[in-house]
Amino acid sequence: MQSTVHLQPSLFDHTDGGGAALGPLSRMRREVLGAGAWVDVLPGWVRGAAELFEQLAAQVPWRAERREMYERTVEVPRLLASYGERDAPPHPLLGEARAALSAHYATELGEPFRTLGLCYYRDGRDSVAWHGDRIGRGEREDTMVAILSVGEPRALLLRPRGGGGPVVRHPVGHGDLLVMGGSCQRTWEHAIAKTARPVGPRISVQFRPRGVA
Numbered sequence: 001m002q003s004t005v006h007l008q009p010s011l012f013d014h015t016d017g018g019g020a021a022l023g024p025l026s027r028m029r030r031e032v033l034g035a036g037a038w039v040d041v042l043p044g045w046v047r048g049a050a051e052l053f054e055q056l057a058a059q060v061p062w063r064a065e066r067r068e069m070y071e072r073t074v075e076v077p078r079l080l081a082s083y084g085e086r087d088a089p090p091h092p093l094l095g096e097a098r099a100a101l102s103a104h105y106a107t108e109l110g111e112p113f114r115t116l117g118l119c120y121y122r123d124g125r126d127s128v129a130w131h132g133d134r135i136g137r138g139e140r141e142d143t144m145v146a147i148l149s150v151g152e153p154r155a156l157l158l159r160p161r162g163g164g165g166p167v168v169r170h171p172v173g174h175g176d177l178l179v180m181g182g183s184c185q186r187t188w189e190h191a192i193a194k195t196a197r198p199v200g201p202r203i204s205v206q207f208r209p210r211g212v213a
Contacts, residue, residue, distance in 0.1 A: 158188050
């Protein structure tokens with residue numbers, strides 16, 4: 001559905017010629033948001049992220065969706081793909097990433113990450129509105145959602161649920177990892193805002209436990 005989009009790699013986005021690869025999770029930095037919510041941030045977790053982006057952009061069966069909103073049907077401003085527990089990930093590195101995250105958070109989360117959701121933000125007109133992943137267990141239980149970003153950075157925004165508090169901003173792209181944990185899905189919201197400035201495409205990969213969407 002999509003032709004391959006070539007990106008200008010980050011200066012830090014390189015490998016020794018072996019393709020995309022994961023770095024260690026030991027450099028993760030935790031930021032406490034409040035109300036039991038936190039985010040872990042690891043810039044550049046994937047080395048060779050530009051190559052991974054191009055492969056996902058070209059090979060994933062991206063779909064466009066339309067949704068009912070405010071009594072009318074609108075196009076979802078991004079392309080989507082999803083992979084269930086029994087589906088093979090669209091790239092072997094994403095299977096490795098899911099296993100690494102499951103091992104790293106085994107004690108804290110108490111269960112593995114199982115599903116993958118992918119969003120393709122083609123340019124600054126693509127976005128996702130303020131929301132929490134509260135369909136299923138995320139509405140009533142602490143959980144985690146890990147987001148791996150490849151492509152050009154976009155700002156992932158976080159704010160207390162319902163607004164009324166400071167907005168936390170994390171530019172993510174070029175293989176960056178951001179994990180939302182604790183009560184984050186219940187007590188905070190996150191978004192990718194539209195932007196009028198020129199910005200290249202970005203793909204986000206969301207890793208979730210069973211029953212969280």
